[in-house]
Amino acid sequence: MNYKELExxxxxxxxxxxxxxxxATALGAVSLASGVxxxxxxxxxxxxxxLRVAIGHGSTTDSxxxxxxxxxxxxxxDYAMNNHIGEVLASGEIIPELAExxxxxxxxxxxxxxxxGVEFHNGKEVTADDVVASFNHHRGDTKSAARSLLEQIDSLxxxxxxxxxxxxxxxNADFMYIASDYHLAIKPxxxxxxxxxxxxxxxxxxxxxxxxxERFALKKFENYWKTDRGHFDAVDILSIIDTSARTNSLMTxxxxxxxxxxxxxxxxxxxxxxxxVEEVVGFRHYTFPMRTDTPPFDxxxxxxxxKLLIDRKQVLNTVLRGHGRIGNDTPISPSNxxxxxxxxxxxxxxxxxxxxxxxxxxxxxxVNLSAADAAFxxxxxxxxxxxxxxxxxxxxxxxxxxxxxxxWSDVWMKKGWCAxxxxxxxxxxxxxxxxxxxxxxxxxxxxxxERFNKLLKEARGVLDPDKRAEMYAEMQSLVRDDGGTVxxxxxxxxxxxxxxxxxxxxxxxxxxxGMKFTERWWFA
Amino acid sequence: xxxxAKMVAQRMALGLFTLFVISLIIFLAVEFLPGDFAQAVxxxxxxPQNVAAFRHELGLDQPAYIRYFTWLGDILHGDLGxxxxxxxxxxxxxxxxxxxxxxLAAYAAIIAVPTALTFGxxxxxxxxxxxxxxxxxxxLTAVSSPEFLAAYILxxxxxxxxxxxxxxxxxxxxxxxxxxxxxxxLPAVTLxxxxxAHMMRMTRAAIINLMASPYIEMARLKGLRRGRIILRHALxxxxxxxxxxxxxxxxxxxxxxxxxxxxxxxxxxxxxxxxSVSKRDMPVVQIACLIFAVTYILLNLLADIGSILSNPRLxxxx
Numbered sequence: 135m136n137y138k139e140l141e142x143x144x145x146x147x148x149x150x151x152x153x154x155x156x157x158a159t160a161l162g163a164v165s166l167a168s169g170v171x172x173x174x175x176x177x178x179x180x181x182x183x184x185l186r187v188a189i190g191h192g193s194t195t196d197s198x199x200x201x202x203x204x205x206x207x208x209x210x211x212d213y214a215m216n217n218h219i220g221e222v223l224a225s226g227e228i229i230p231e232l233a234e235x236x237x238x239x240x241x242x243x244x245x246x247x248x249x250x251g252v253e254f255h256n257g258k259e260v261t262a263d264d265v266v267a268s269f270n271h272h273r274g275d276t277k278s279a280a281r282s283l284l285e286q287i288d289s290l291x292x293x294x295x296x297x298x299x300x301x302x303x304x305x306n307a308d309f310m311y312i313a314s315d316y317h318l319a320i321k322p323x324x325x326x327x328x329x330x331x332x333x334x335x336x337x338x339x340x341x342x343x344x345x346x347x348e349r350f351a352l353k354k355f356e357n358y359w360k361t362d363r364g365h366f367d368a369v370d371i372l373s374i375i376d377t378s379a380r381t382n383s384l385m386t387x388x389x390x391x392x393x394x395x396x397x398x399x400x401x402x403x404x405x406x407x408x409x410x411v412e413e414v415v416g417f418r419h420y421t422f423p424m425r426t427d428t429p430p431f432d433x434x435x436x437x438x439x440x441k442l443l444i445d446r447k448q449v450l451n452t453v454l455r456g457h458g459r460i461g462n463d464t465p466i467s468p469s470n471x472x473x474x475x476x477x478x479x480x481x482x483x484x485x486x487x488x489x490x491x492x493x494x495x496x497x498x499x500x501v502n503l504s505a506a507d508a509a510f511x512x513x514x515x516x517x518x519x520x521x522x523x524x525x526x527x528x529x530x531x532x533x534x535x536x537x538x539x540x541x542w543s544d545v546w547m548k549k550g551w552c553a554x555x556x557x558x559x560x561x562x563x564x565x566x567x568x569x570x571x572x573x574x575x576x577x578x579x580x581x582x583x584e585r586f587n588k589l590l591k592e593a594r595g596v597l598d599p600d601k602r603a604e605m606y607a608e609m610q611s612l613v614r615d616d617g618g619t620v621x622x623x624x625x626x627x628x629x630x631x632x633x634x635x636x637x638x639x640x641x642x643x644x645x646x647x648g649m650k651f652t653e654r655w656w657f658a
Numbered sequence: 659x660x661x662x663a664k665m666v667a668q669r670m671a672l673g674l675f676t677l678f679v680i681s682l683i684i685f686l687a688v689e690f691l692p693g694d695f696a697q698a699v700x701x702x703x704x705x706p707q708n709v710a711a712f713r714h715e716l717g718l719d720q721p722a723y724i725r726y727f728t729w730l731g732d733i734l735h736g737d738l739g740x741x742x743x744x745x746x747x748x749x750x751x752x753x754x755x756x757x758x759x760x761x762l763a764a765y766a767a768i769i770a771v772p773t774a775l776t777f778g779x780x781x782x783x784x785x786x787x788x789x790x791x792x793x794x795x796x797x798l799t800a801v802s803s804p805e806f807l808a809a810y811i812l813x814x815x816x817x818x819x820x821x822x823x824x825x826x827x828x829x830x831x832x833x834x835x836x837x838x839x840x841x842x843x844l845p846a847v848t849l850x851x852x853x854x855a856h857m858m859r860m861t862r863a864a865i866i867n868l869m870a871s872p873y874i875e876m877a878r879l880k881g882l883r884r885g886r887i888i889l890r891h892a893l894x895x896x897x898x899x900x901x902x903x904x905x906x907x908x909x910x911x912x913x914x915x916x917x918x919x920x921x922x923x924x925x926x927x928x929x930x931x932x933x934s935v936s937k938r939d940m941p942v943v944q945i946a947c948l949i950f951a952v953t954y955i956l957l958n959l960l961a962d963i964g965s966i967l968s969n970p971r972l973x974x975x976x
Contacts, residue, residue, distance in 0.1 A: 174832050191932045193743075193934040193936075193937065194743075194744075194929060194930045194934065194942075195741070195742075195743030195744065195933050195934060195937040195939050195942075196743065196744065197744040197745060199742060202743075265693050265936065275706075275711050276711055277696070277708050277712035277715065278708070279708065281707065281708060282707075319866060331745065343830075344742050345754075345925065346743070346746075346751075347925070347929065347930075347933060348925045349828075349830075351830075372923070373923075374826060374923040375920060375923070376920050376921055376923065378813075378921070378923055379813075379825065379920075379922065379923050382813055382817060382818055382825035383825055383826050383923075384828070385818055385825075386817055386818055386821065386824070386825050388824055388825060388828075390825060539691075539692075539936055540691070540692040542697075543692065543697040544692050603908075
């Protein structure tokens with residue numbers, strides 16, 4: 135690689151500032167590089183400023199307990215107040231955060247060494263006891279959403295002041311990703327228990343005040359251990375549900391960052407003088423899960439026919455105005471490192487669908503498709519397009535408009551076929567384990583494929599990346615050709631910032647730079 | 659006066675009974691909604707184990723009637739209970755929001771009521787003139803357009819385009835009184851626009867109605883000026899219906915402003931109620947609804963007292 139290529143990579147923000155400098159040093163081009171870095175857009179982070187963020191989530195029923203975090207308002211505050219075991223980088227790779235290092239020989243026993251000398255906001259040092267207490271908050275008899283994730287832990291104990299030993303029931307090569315889930319904030323323990331609602335963590339910002347569904351007021355934590363992160367003096371995270379109100383606030387510079395830009399107005403927003411629109415390909419995808427234990431979806435020919443009867447491009451262009459990618463009936467995003475590139479893209483093909491319908495003896499099929507905008511914005515529109523597409527093969531999809539209220543308790547996983555969304559997971563194993571494994575709580579297609587479940591278990595114990603890639607590719611083809619989920623598209627994260635905001639390469643594991651924006655961004 | 663005191667006492671007692679019935683109805687209504695708090699809060703992430711653990715933690719695994727009477731007993735002891743969701747005591751949770759809602763309602767009322775009465779009287783005074791027609795058309799247009807549209811138009815002109823007022827009404831407990839007035843100007847004007855027409859048209863109609871009565875004709879024959887006839891002779895007799903309409907609109911300013919709260923991201927009671935219903939946060943729903951019910955009962959009582967005071971015949975019944 136020569137210097138020009140390196141500079142191009144950096145300009146496109148495909149490598150970080152640090153990687154760029156290191157590369158330039160290796161090429162002996164430090165003076166050229168420092169010229170680039172002194173340009174305002176690439177300057178070193180500056181300290182200070184009061185960041186105001188408008189998030190389109192948040193409810194007056196939210197609480198500070200990490201076990202109940204479920205929307206972007208609380209999750210963005212979680213990453214501002216707390217640190218976790220590991221941190222997912224923009225490249226999708228994970229590095230130790232509150233851990234100093236982790237070691238394993240068999241992916242079954244994990245020894246996590248806690249970073250020494252790290253302080254909580256109350257001045258207490260982070261030790262192994264805090265890690266164990268923080269994890270135990272989500273295990274056993276608890277309302278935590280991370281509970282099922284942690285069921286794979288057989289035992290969890292400290293070994294001295296700074297070592298935690300996780301013994302798993304079965305090997306899991308991706309366990310550190312799981313252990314760094316946003317719910318698993320590390321909080322100070324007292325007598326073996328954390329106080330879940332005290333708002334104290336080891337993150338870059340201290341909690342000043344919290345009004346559920348209104349705002350988090352946060353102040354810089356002076357003793358934060360990452361000296362090159364957490365640049366703002368103060369951060370206000372506001373919950374502004376109404377998209378127009380959020381957009382107006384950004385345009386009038388009442389806030390510096392807004393999430394969830396309306397795809398319909400994104401082009402207009404791009405023309406505003408102080409606004410900058412950012413778009414990141416992530417893992418979020420929209421699905422239409424069919425219950426494979428319920429007729430007519432128990433016949434794979436019917437499932438195949440329905441998968442062939444949606445015009446993915448049309449749905450993407452209508453519902454997301456093109457701000458996404460078409461899906462291939464697997465939940466693994468193209469940004470995932472185990473994405474099966476060689477799998478052929480499924481397209482709209484009424485003739486082939488008719489062939490499958492004939493095989494199933496289901497010509498003139500009539501099915502109900504339940505949808506509500508609670509599933510994803512535009513779900514009802516997507517279902518209606520699906521209906522029109524399917525009519526070409528003589529299939530009659532009856533779109534049932536369900537109420538938003540109670541959608542997840544009464545429609546999803548109850549009705550035969552419905553609309554749904556997934557935020558996606560950073561690893562293939564995690565995604566499959568959450569929603570495709572036979573025994574998963576959220577196996578929303580009730581799909582039980584022996585070969586798939588065998589591979590899924592095996593792949594967890596394999597540490598060789600090539601071997602794993604092969605196994606995950608086979609699993610993706612099984613999900614695509616036998617599974618019960620139609621995955622028409624992946625949605626991009628689209629958000630907007632003031633033109634004063636600077637950042638490195640944006641992560642796509644969550645919205646807003648992997649939700650670490652308060653820690654990673656700065657004002658020019 | 660004893661008459662009024664007796665009526666107030668009677669109405670208060672009836673009001674308490676009404677509150678009891680309302681609390682029962684709300685409780686049953688929320689019970690009948692599909693799903694409960696544990697399911698609603700966990701949403702897509704609800705698994706049977708999580709739900710069971712959560713229900714047990716909140717006592718939701720007990721039968722409905724036990725939960726209702728436990729709640730009622732606590733209320734009678736002055737304990738409003740805790741929110742299921744945030745586990746905060748409800749009195750601290752809603753005190754700020756009640757204040758915000760009342761502040762905005764009072765602000766809007768202070769603009770809307772005098773404006774509506776003035777325009778109503780002027781419209782009656784210059785009946786069928788160009789002025790009368792214009793005022794009517796403007797008021798009817800404002801009341802017919804949905805609140806969010808009026809709000810968006812105001813935001814577009816005064817916040818985005820001119821930059822005079824902020825587009826969102828973000829306030830904290832530290833916001834000073836003067837700042838509040840500035841920040842809340844657009845929401846207050848929005849509410850004025852949607853409530854004014856009703857009050858203005860009632861004022862106009864009530865006065866015009868009286869203008870045909872013989873005693874007004876007498877006044878006119880005496881040679882009094884039109885303005886004096888309307889203000890001194892017609893208006894006092896038209897007060898009763900006007901007071902009733904004003905009371906209804908004041909109640910609306912307190913209980914019906916959730917759309918305005920959302921558009922301006924203003925932390926008031928309406929948003930709290932909507933969130934709490936969708937999450938089935940029973941204790942909060944109960945208290946918020948009771949506050950709304952009290953608002954209606956009190957404003958109706960005040961309207962009745964006002965009507966009685968303004969009408970000598972009701973003050974001295976035979």
